[in-house]
Amino acid sequence: MGMTIGKKPELLAPAGNLEKLKFAIHYGADAVYIGGKQFGLRAKAGNFSFEDMEEGVAFANKYGAKVYVAANIIAHNENLEGAHEYFKKLYDIGIAAVIVADPALISACRESAPNLEVHISTQASIANWRTVQFWKNQGIPRVVLAREVSLEEIKEMKEKVDIEIEAFVHGAMCISYSGRCVLSNHMTARDANRGGCAQSCRWNYDLFEDGTDGSVSISDRADEAYTMSSKDLSMVEHLPDLIHAGVDSLKIEGRMKSIHYVATVVNVYRKIIDTYFEDPANYQLDPEWVDEIWKAAQRSLTTAFYYNEPTEKDQLFGKPDRITKYDFAGLVLEYDEATQIATIQQRNSFKVGDEIEFFGPNFYHFKQTIKEIWNEHGEKMDIAKHPMMITKVKVDQPVRYYDMMRKSK
């Protein structure tokens, strides 16, 4: 490590399952957060059994990385059962911290696993320094802030309270204060605060003004539905600002996102953090990092509340921006230097003539055209269309195990 100014923040990545955990860490995350089978909000995010967690922790340990478990539901009475055993088990497995929103689960964790760190989730909407101080007084070492706070506000929190602050740098966002939206409960009888969110905020509504002679549909008049979707957060162009504000952990959203997404986003932020700390005075944004982020983007991007209160420009109105989407086409398993042939496990169909891009940790990447493909038995093929099939591909530059091959959709 060279000379650094200030403390290097942690890069914290989502991992919806064991494979994503491995990619996130291999691509440079200092820590990952996962969900278990209980108490987590992402009911559909795959989620880890205790065995998976054990394997994940063992893998993380090899890299010196940490594993956190999100237990961020707002529990009802009947959900409390088993919490004590659960936290005790997490501690025994070697989980570094749990991310909790409901004080009931803080109490359970305190009692059954007093040495397991508790971080307060963004679901608790922590938006001011006194609330941060409250949690500090409760012995909480880290808070995840509400997405509604600005950089100025974070700075003040850090000045006034000695506590670790975790803040989102990238990903999709609730348009509501987290935890304060029960649209899904009302519209679909699914409890958003226990993982049942139906993304009702992203639906098209009709807005009416109630006048003296009845209701008038504004949406009809404007010929555009009423929507509330936010663009996705990205601080890729402004990371040093978060570092200067004193953020201790930079969090990427997306336990439901693909391996390609996680690896790409982690890779970019890792590169930015490392570049910055190598030489803070001469740091400059490389447009390539931004290009790379767009390869994983699913919506247009915004800096949300960090600089100003978001306006209509930070919402997804009108026709969506065109974004080229990419598929994870193949995973490099082996590389033979002598023949320049890579063994690739197919993840999405690719064929001879495709323009593809290889990329790997440390922001390594290059583009090429696929010239030849062979199957396991050395027979030539035009197309690799079977999921997970093993192929051989001639590559223009060296690749390594865990490098990925992407192609535009």
Next chain:
Amino acid sequence: MNTSYRPELVATARDLKEVKVLAEAGADAILVGHQKYGLRVTGDFGLEDIEQAVLFLHGLNKKIYVVTNAIFHNQDLIDLPHYFERLVELKVDGIVCGDPSVFPILDEMGKFIPVFWNPETLSTNFETLKFWQKQGIQRAILSNELALDAIFEIKQELELPIEIQIHGMTCIFQSKRKLVSNYYHHIEDVNNQEKYDRDKKLHLKEPKKEDTNYPVFEDFNGTHIMSNEDLCMIEHLEPLIDKRIDSLRINGILQSRSYNEAIVKLYREAIDLCMSDLYQYKSFQFLNRVRESLGAIKSEERKLGTGFYFKEQIY
């Protein structure tokens, strides 16, 4: 068994006039506040108004609570200690809070004022409320998204008084963003300075559901979307009283004065009857009369319902 049980009927008021009307209509306690400190208050009370309301209500031996449960940002904290000091001096009977910042602030002030806990969607189980009890709260106000069984279990497990909403709209969404202005700015004119507040009477309809009506408005705390149905538990008071729920709240937000007055009167009568003569309360005559009265005062667009009290949710 505590034989002196009598549920408290709490109602929200938009101004001094409504404080008086609703107190006389039979409310035992009135909720007031200002949007700068409280979420979805029905009208904005300055400190002088609060002082007047305290004098009036205390004269009638009734209570006044001040809503201060906004999700505060650093900037909002600056006046907060002063505001709390004044509320203590004015002898309000409690403040309704939902942001943990109030605990260190009140600690430093070193003065006592009863804190009622209402973080809206987050008061969902008894262990959570026991945690806040340790921080000193004097009353637990439960989330609206609970089934009655869950409420009764909380009542059983918790030594604190509990309060639930029994009538009116409930909030189902709060964003810090100006989600109505943003839409108008997008479709019409970026420079339009219009206020899309409570008086503007806007509502949303769900896609392909013609009969839905979700009121929406903006204020100091952002954008609020309210429920499609008005909660109405007037026919289901028996189990609430049987289980000795301490406080029953009527939320009068976005309703007319005459409606609120009539509703408070109706609940006063129903509660008293349910306590004194259960047989009469459950009689067809009484229920018919209640339904007729409700039919006469309720607006056409608003449906009445029982919210989540008898409904199961999946997740």
